[in-house]
Amino acid sequence: MLYVGISPDKKSKPNSRANLRQRIKAxxxxxxxxxxxxxxxSRSVVAEIIKQAGEVD
Incomplete structure (x- = not known):
């Protein structure tokens, strides 16, 4: 189960949605x-597939 806390952006943290997206991806x-x-x-093969999938975005 994945819990993701979402809150509005704050002046001190303007890109919280982008950070959230990066954390979920990681x-x-x-x-x-x-x-x-x-x-x-093979981890190297899987890593290459993930890399190629990220380039499609």
């Missing part, structure tokens, strides 16, 4: 790597 990538390890996939 957490998703970490989970994909964890699953890859469990299933015996």
């Amino acid at each position: 957490m998703a990538e970490a989970k994909v790597m964890e699953i890859a390890d469990e299933k015996g996939f």
Whole structure:
């Protein structure tokens, strides 16, 4: 389960939505790597696939 706290931007933290997006992406990538390890996939191949998927955005 993923809990994400969302609150309005503050003057001292103007890009909280962008930061939230980056944190979610990093957490998703970490989970994909964890699953890859469990299933015996090559981390370098999985990392390359993640990189290519990010370039599509």
